[in-house]
Amino acid sequence: MAAVSQLQRQFIDYTTSLYNEGYLDDQFTQLQQLQDESNPDFVVEVVSLFFEDSEKLLNNLATALQQKSVDYNQVDSHVHQFKGSSSSIGAKQVTNVCIHFRNFCEAKNLDGCLRCLQQLRHEYILVRTKLEALFRLEQQILQAGGSVPVME
C-alpha cells in the first residue's frame, strides 16, 4: 500500500508540475472528469487520438510549407485543426504556439511559419512525452491496485 500511496503522491506531484509549468490547463482536468466507470479509458483514448491527429497534421504542415507556392489557406486550416484539438485536451503550450502560427499565416510570413512549425513540433513532442509519462504512472498505480487520484 505504501508503494501505491507513494505512486499516487508522485502522480499528484507530476500532474501539478505539468499544470504549473503550463503544459496543461483546466481542460485536461475536465477531460479527466469525463472519464468514469462507463468510459474507463476515455482520457487515454482521446489523447491517443490527439497524438495521431497531431502527427498527421505536422506532416501535412511540413509538406504544405515546402511547396514552391505555399497555400496559406490550407496551412491555416491545418493549424486551426491543430489548435482545436490541442485546446480540447488542454495542451496549453501547443495551443499558444498555434495562435502565433495563425498570425504568421495570416501575414503570409514563410519564415515565421517555418519557425512556428519547429516550435510546434517541439512543444508537441514535449507534451507527448509528459503525457505518456503520466499515463505510465497511472498504469503503475492501477497495476499496484490503487486508484488514480482525481485532481481538483
Next chain:
Amino acid sequence: MKPDKSGNIWVKFVGIFSRYTSMIHHYYQHIGSRKIRKTWWRKLLILLIVLGTIISLWVFWYLRSQALEKRKETLANMCDERARMLQDQFNVSMNHVQAMSILISTFHHAKNHSAIDQETFAKYTERTAFERPLTSGVAYAVRVLHSEREQFEKQQGWTIKKMTPVSKDKYNPAELEPSPIQPEYAPVIFAQDTVAHVISLDMLTGKEDRENVLRARALGKGVLTAPLDLIKSNRLGVILTFAVYNRDLPCNATPEERIRATDGYLGGVFDIRSLVEKLLQQLASKQTIYVNVFDTTNISNPISMYGTEVLDTGLQHVSPLSFGDPSRKHEMRCRFKQKPPWQVLAISISIGIFVITLLVGHIIHATVNRIAKVEDDFHEMSELKKHAEDADLAKSQFLATVSHEIRTPMNGVLEFNSQVFLFLFSQNKGMLDMLMDTVLDVTQQDYVRTAQASGKALVSLINAVLDQAKIESGKLELEAVRFELRTILDDVLSLFAGKSQEKGIELAAYVSEKVSETLVGDPGRFRQIITNLMGNSIKFTEKGHIFVTVHLFEEVMESIDVETESSSKHTLSGLPVAHRNRSREGFRPVVGPSESITLIVSVEDTGVGIPLDAQPRIFTPFMQVGPSISRIHGGTGIGLSISKCLVNLMNGEIWFNSIPKIGSTFSFTAVFSNPKEQQINGHIKSKSLFYNMLAIVVDPKPIRAEVSKYHIQRLGMHVKIVPSLTGMLSLLTKSQTVHLVLVEEEVWDQDLSNSLVFVYKLRNLDLKIPPKLFLLTNSIGGSRQSNGVTSPPVITKPLRVSMLAGSLQRTMGGNKDNARNGEIPKLSLSKLLIGRKILVVDDNIVNLRVAAGALKKYGAEVVCADSGRKAISLLEPPHSFDACFMDIQMPEMDGFEATQKIREMERTINSHISNWHVPILAMTADVIQATHEECSKYGMDGYVSKPFEANQLYQEVSRFFL
C-alpha cells in the same frame, strides 16, 4: 326708461357676448392658421366696439326722446287744462251776459214803462258781478234811429257823444264831442259803476265797437272784439257784445230780420290780463310754465292778449280757445319756464354701455393675446421638449453604442463574463489571462491581477450602463422561454453564497409550492433583478439574514391579514424586519390573461435600511444614498433603476419598505405565463437517490425550519420538524426509519455536552440503518473539532438542491463528483440530456471525441459524424435524433452550409408529411464572432462555445428539451 326696455337691452348684450364666447370656442378648435385668425380677431374687435358705440348712442337718443315726449305731454296737459278752464269761465261769464240781455229785453223794452233805470242796472250788475268773474263791467246801449235822436236826447237829458280814445288821466266826458249825424246810434244808457264813464257814448262811433255791434245783431250771438285798449283804463280788454231783440226770434232768422228786431246791445268788458292772472293763480305749478294768450283771427299778425314775450325755450304747446264767437280765433301758447334738464340718466346709461363695450373689448383682446401667447409658448415648449427628448434618445443611443464599443475590446482583454462562478469549462481566455499564463514575476502578476480586477469592475459597469441605455432607448425586449424558477434562485444563491458565508449571514430562498416548476418568461432578466436586489441586500447587511421568497400573488393577497399579524420573532434569523406589506397597501396587480401567473417576490434583509430622506429617490438612476456609500460599498447606483425598468417590462411593480437600522424589504411582482404543455412534475424527485426517505430537521425557528424543509422536500424526501434534540430522540425510537437528521448549528452549539450525549445515544440505538447526522451552518469558519469529538458533517448554507444533494451523496457514499457547490447546470443538464439522442458533427476528431464524451457524461446517447455530408445523410428524416451540435468551420462543407441543406431537406418532407425540425446548435471556439443573427440566418437554433461551457450549454439546450 321702462324696466322692460332695459331688460331687452341686457338681453341683447348677453346675446352679443355669448356670440363672442362661441367664437372663442370656434377659435380654439382651429388653432391652425393663427395669423389669419389674429387679423380676423382684430376686425371683429373693432366691429364690436363700433357696435357698442352705436348701441350706446341709440340708447341715449331713445331715452332722450322718451323724456322729451313726456315733457311735451306734460306741457300739453297743463296747457290744455288752463285753456279749458279759461274757456269754461269765459263761457260762464258770457252766458250770464246773455242772460242779462234777455233781462233787459224783458224788463226794459217789453214793458211800457221801463222797470230798469241806470240806478237799478248799476246795483243789479254790481251784485251779480260774482256771476261774471271775467268781466270787469257791463253796459247797455240802446238802438236809436236818427229820427228819434232829438226826442231821445231830450228824454235822457244828454247828447249822444262820439267815442274818442283818450288817455286815462285826461278823460273827461264833458269834453267829448257829440256824435256826428248817422242813420242810427247806439248810445249807452245803462252801465255798471266800474264802466259808468261810457254812458252816453255812441257805440257805433268806436271802430271796434261798431263792428262788434253790427255783427252781434246780425248773428244773434255774442261776439267779441279784437283786443283793444279800453277807454279811460287804457288796459287791454275784449268787449263781448250781445244784441237785445224786441221779440223772440227763431233760430233760423235771417240777419235782416234780426237787424230789424234789434232793440239794443249789451256789452261786457273782459279785462283779459287780470282775468287770466286770476285764473292761473288758482292753479298749482304756476311757476312751471309761461302762458300766452293770442287772438289769432288774423293769422299773420296775432295779437297778444296775455303774457310776456319770452325767450324761446324750444318746446311750445298751443291749445285753441273758443269763446263762442266763430269769427274770432284765440289760442293759448304754453312754454316751460326752465330749459329741459340734462338727461343724466340717459347720458350715464349710454356712457355705461360704452364703457362696458370697451371693457368687453379689452377683455377679449387680452384673452386673444393671452391665448396667442400661450399657444406660442406651447409651441416653443413642445419644440424644446422634442429637442430634449431627441437629446435624451441620442444620449441613450450614444451610451449604448459607446458601451458596446468599449465592451467588445474589453472582453477581448478580459474575456469576462458576469457568471464567472458558473464557468465549468472556461476556456475563452482574454489577453490578460494569457499574460498571466506567461512567465511573470510576483510584482508583474500583481499588476496583471489588479488590471484584471479593474477591468472586470469596468465591464460590469459598462454592462449596467448598456442595460440602462437599452431600456431607455426602448431596445430591450424580453425573451419568452421556459425556465425553472427554483433553479434560477439556486443559481443566484450560489452567487452570493461566498459572501454570505464570509459574513455569517443566513441566506435563504423559499418558493411556494403553488408556483409551478417551469414558467415561461425571461430567466436572464428575472435573475438580473433578483441578483440586483440581493446584491444590495448583501452589501448593506452585516448580521441577520437575507431571505428571498416567491409566492403566487393570489396566495399572498389571501394571507395578507395573517402575515401582518406575525411578530418579529417569526423571521428567519429572529431579528425584526421591515414588512413588505406596509408599503403595498392599496396595490393591485395588472390582471393578465388567464394563463398568466403573477408572482410576488420579496427580498428581505436585516441590514442598515434606507434613510427616510433617501427613500423617494431610490429608483432614480445613479442615485445612491450618499457619496460615502459608493466609497464603502462600491456600485454604480444604477441597479435598482434597471430592476424597476425590468419589472415594468414584466408587467409588474416594484416597491420597498425600509426601516433604518432594522432592514429593508424589496418586493416586486412579475407576470409570467404557464408553459403550454405542463411537464410531469417531480420526475427529478422520483429519480433522486433520496426519494421517499425521511429527514428530520431540528430547528426551533419555524420559518428557518420551513425553508430547510422546502429544500429537502425538493429532493423527494419526507420532512419532519422538531424544535429540539430531545424531541428528536423520541421520534427516533418509533418504528419509522429515519434516514437523515439535520441539526441547526445554533441548536448544536447551545449545549455541546447535550449534543454529544445525543450523538452517543444515536449510535447506541440499535437501528437497521443508522440515521446520518448533519449540521446546518451559515459560515465556513469555526472548527468542529472541539472537545476532541468529531462533529457531524457540515452543510454550509445557503441551501440549494444540488448542493444539498451533493453533500448528502458524498456522505452517504454517492458519486462524489456531484457533491460540489455550483454544479446546478451540470445536474440540470443531466436531467435535460439524459436519454437524448444527439448527433455531434466536427471534422476534428479530437474535438469530436471530447464533445461526445461530455454529452455522454450528461447521459445523452451520442452519435458522431466527422463531416457536414455525413451529418446530412444522418439527419435525413425520418431519424431519431433529438438534437445536433455542429462545428461551423469544417473543410469541404461548413456548418452553415450543412445546416441549410438539412433545413431544405426537412422542408420538402414537411410539405407532405409532418413537422420535422431537428434543433441544430453551432459549436464554435469563437463566441464573439458567432451571433444569433448569423446562426438563425442559416437555420441554426443557437450556438454553444467549444469546449462546452455548462451554463451556456444548459441555456441553449433548455430551449428545446425543457
